[in-house]
Amino acid sequence: MSIRTRLLLIVLSVWLPAAAAFGLLARSTYLRGADAARQQVQQLAERLNAAVERELERREVMARTLSVSQALADGRYAAFHAEATAAVQQTDSWALVNTLNRQLLNTRVPFSAEGVPRINQRPLLQTGAEVRFVLRGPMSQQPVVGVFVADTVSPPRHNVGVAFNAVVLQQLVEALPYPEGSVASVMDQQQRVAARNREPGRWVGVQATGELGRRAAAREHGFAQTVTLDGVASLSYLSPPNRHGWTTVIALPMRTLTQAANRLTLQALSASAVLLLVGLGLALLAARRISRPMFQLRDAALQLGADQVPPALATGVSEADAVAAALRRAGQHAQQAQQELQARVAAAVEEARQAQAKLLESQKHEAIGRLTGGLAHDFNNLLQTITTAVQLALRVVPEGPHRRALQAAVGASAKAAGLVRQMLAFGRAATLAPRPVAVNDWLLQSEELIKKTLQGRVGLSAHIAPGLPAVMVDPTQLDLALLNLIFNARDAMPDGGTVTIAGREAQADELAGLPPGRYVRLSVADTGHGMDAATMAQAVEPYFTTKPVGAGSGLGLAQVQAFARHSGGLLRLRSEAGQGTEVTLLLPVADAAAPAPLQAGSVPALPGDAARRPLRVLMVEDDALAASVVVPALQAAGHQVQLCENADQAQAVLQGEASFDLLFTDVVMPGRLNGIDLAQWVRQHRPQLPTVLATGFTQQAPDADLVVLHKPYAIDQLLATLASAAAAATAPR
CATH class of the missing domain: 3.30.450.20 (PAS domain)
Known part of the structure; x- marks a missing residue:
């Protein structure tokens, strides 16, 4: 037809x-x-x-x-x-x-x-x-x-x-x-x-x-x-x-x-x-x-079927020319799509590789966090046993080589406790208690300690902007982070130099990667030997260090980076070989309306008679080694101590007719209740009984008005805290 x-x-x-x-x-x-x-x-x-x-x-x-x-x-x-x-x-x-x-x-x-x-x-x-x-x-x-x-x-x-x-x-x-x-x-x-x-x-x-x-x-x-x-x-x-x-x-x-x-x-x-x-x-x-x-359209279609780009036609029939143009565009789009597909496949492969790497990194940090949390609890109990035993021995050992050896053991225990705190900060196992902290006040309070740390061979320069707003951070973690940076700066200048601490409010162009808001820029810079690109790439990895064996744990910068992230900020590192290093922390500004809470464990000073008053103490401690040294220490100070192995047992004792002046309990322990649960039960059923908590590590934050001792604690600190808590409970209101 x-x-x-x-x-x-x-x-x-x-x-x-x-x-x-x-x-x-x-x-x-x-x-x-x-x-x-x-x-x-x-x-x-x-x-x-x-x-x-x-x-x-x-x-x-x-x-x-x-x-x-x-x-x-x-x-x-x-x-x-x-x-x-x-x-x-x-x-x-x-x-x-x-x-x-x-x-x-x-x-x-x-x-x-x-x-x-x-x-x-x-x-x-x-x-x-x-x-x-x-x-x-x-x-x-x-x-x-x-x-x-x-x-x-x-x-x-x-x-x-x-x-x-x-x-x-x-x-x-x-x-x-x-x-x-x-x-x-x-x-x-x-x-x-x-x-x-x-x-x-x-x-x-x-x-x-x-x-x-x-x-x-x-x-x-x-x-x-x-x-x-x-x-x-x-x-x-x-x-x-x-x-x-x-x-x-x-x-x-x-x-x-x-x-x-x-x-x-x-x-x-x-x-x-x-x-x-x-x-x-x-x-x-x-x-x-x-x-x-x-016929011309048929030839163009055959070329398109052969993965070729058909030529443009001018037949005089607009519809045929439009079809020919569409066939040409289809050929061009097919070629472009093939090229784009290849590029997207390559990008998807690279994205999958990066996602896998991030997942492995996240899993590694999660595993380290769980490991450090469990280790911290047990290790701090061991340190508490060692510290208390050595302190008890120091009370009876006279001056001499043996006493100096015991004092060295106390110093080693303190250094081990600091290492545990670093591990907890890096592994996200530590519970942060942020509150407004003024950087000017911190520098004034820490200036003497910093100068002693620099050992006189390294100069200190501070440039803190007047009226610098307070930052919303955990003060203990801020101390640890800044001291870590100062220690690193000192160690990077074995032949002397200058450590510069600077603080000002961050500018808008410095806040890339952060949520909207105001931030304070704190930096610690040195004039040391600096780092090359390879060292910079590994600087914040846990357990990476350029110091000699035994001179560093490799957790300093990792802890500082973890502290900055957990506080809602960032850590930035700038260094060149031979040009020194600058570490910058961007930390969020505290809300002007936020009240500065009391530090947990803060108690008023007591007269000498109140501090020496013997107390009836109900002690709850599931670690037998820690209990074996802490109980004798309390008894040596004149206190009567009844020991319970867990909070359930202590609850049963408190439901009886026994009378106590104070409850001293660990936090993490086996059983139906932990130490915080027991403290809340006491507040409801025995409100006149003061409570002091002791913990080596816990992810459950206690109430702000509870007195908390962090293991390992000193005997004198324990005795003073118990006396202050008991006196505060009996003081007229």
């Missing part, structure tokens, strides 16, 4: 649905137009009804305002006439007052004490409001609308009304744009026409009849086929009655809708005939021009 035949068939196959589509389009257009006309009519009717209701409401408000006049209630009608005249002076309305059989006053005429007899006598309104429409007003001889309300006297003696000419409603009717040939009317509650856009002089005052009158009387609303007063068959919309029972109606003549349908049908037939003729002519013309471009 030739292209010409196919095109003719295509034209016919397209024309038949198109002709049907024109018919459907004509019908759809007619229905949409009819629906649009209905919607327009409905909207106009409801809009007109709302405008009429506003006019009536405005007069009702005026009438109710006048009805509460004290002059009216007192019967001072001349005074009320003056008030009402002033109230309606700038309006298109007038006020009047009716009794049962007389009209007492009307602001359109001067006040007369006699009034005038009412033309249409009606019972007085008792409540609510009533709208009345009269075709001939007694004064104007024109259609008038009045809104009446009862006065506030019980029972009412007057009806106060505000009236206006119906021409106001006529103006509302004439102000709206109605469809051609339509009729709009306003009807009162008795279905009488009060205003009409066509021939108002003829139809105002006439009562609606037929289907429209029946529907209005039944208070129905919506569309219906009716006949207007002047005999025109119409599609009419009757609005819902407003609050006063008035309605509006807009009638659209049926002939208007019929004429639109006929016009659309004729247009559809004409368009389908023209389409057929044009289609046949174009089909014959196109058949002559399509054959050659089709």
Whole structure:
């Protein structure tokens, strides 16, 4: 079958649905137009009804305002006439007052004490409001609308009304744009026409009849086929009655809708005939021009199938040229997609590798954290045993080689405890207790210690900006971090140099990678030998050190970095070989409203008698080695000690009749309760019994008002803390 035949068939196959589509389009257009006309009519009717209701409401408000006049209630009608005249002076309305059989006053005429007899006598309104429409007003001889309300006297003696000419409603009717040939009317509650856009002089005052009158009387609303007063068959919309029972109606003549349908049908037939003729002519013309471009498109498609980019074609047939251009773009996109796919695969492989590396690093830190937490608890108990035993021995060993050896053991225990704290900080096992810390105060308090640490061969320079805001950190961890940095700076300058401590508020361009907020920039810089790139890459890795064996643990910078991250900040390192090193901490500024909490374990100083007072101590310690040295130490100080192996056993003892001056308990122990749980139970059931906690490591933070000793603690520190806690419990409040 030739292209010409196919095109003719295509034209016919397209024309038949198109002709049907024109018919459907004509019908759809007619229905949409009819629906649009209905919607327009409905909207106009409801809009007109709302405008009429506003006019009536405005007069009702005026009438109710006048009805509460004290002059009216007192019967001072001349005074009320003056008030009402002033109230309606700038309006298109007038006020009047009716009794049962007389009209007492009307602001359109001067006040007369006699009034005038009412033309249409009606019972007085008792409540609510009533709208009345009269075709001939007694004064104007024109259609008038009045809104009446009862006065506030019980029972009412007057009806106060505000009236206006119906021409106001006529103006509302004439102000709206109605469809051609339509009729709009306003009807009162008795279905009488009060205003009409066509021939108002003829139809105002006439009562609606037929289907429209029946529907209005039944208070129905919506569309219906009716006949207007002047005999025109119409599609009419009757609005819902407003609050006063008035309605509006807009009638659209049926002939208007019929004429639109006929016009659309004729247009559809004409368009389908023209389409057929044009289609046949174009089909014959196109058949002559399509054959050659089709072959060219076939060749282009074959090239695309061979993963080649087809050339651009200029056949003279825009559709063929567009297809050829699309084939060329498809070939180009296919090549680009292949290249992009290769790049994305490579990027995905690299991203997966980096994610795996981060996961392994995270798992390593988590494992180290768990390991260090468990080790810290047991190791601090061992250190507590060693420290207490050595301190007990120091009390009886005289000066000499043996005493110096014991003192060295005490120093080694303190160094081991510091190493444990570093491990906990790096492994995230330590519980931070952040509070506002002023860097200026820290430097003043630590200056003497820092100078002794620098051993005189290294100079110290400090540049702290005046008014530097406090940082929100754990003060103990801040001490440890800054001292670690100072130690590292000192060790990097074996031939002497200068350590510079600087502090200022960080600038916005220095806060990349941090949440929004204010930060303080603290830096420790030295003039030492610096680090090369390889050393810099490993500087913050745990257990990496460039110091000789035994001179460093390799946890210093790792601990400082962990402290900065856990505090909500960052550590940044800058160093060059031969140019020294600068370590910068970016730490968050403390909230100005945040109170500085008391340090856990802080107790008031005691007089000598209170410190020596023997105490009855209930001690809870699950580690037998620690208990074996701490109990004798307390007993040697004159205290009576009852030892429990766990908190459950201590709870049972406290529920008995035994009396104690103080509870001294470890935190982490086996059983149903730990030390913190026991302290909370004591606070509730034995509130007069003071509690002191001791811990080598715990992830559960105790309450801020509890006294906490961190293992390993000194005997003197233990005795002073117990005495202070007992004295504070018995002190008058």
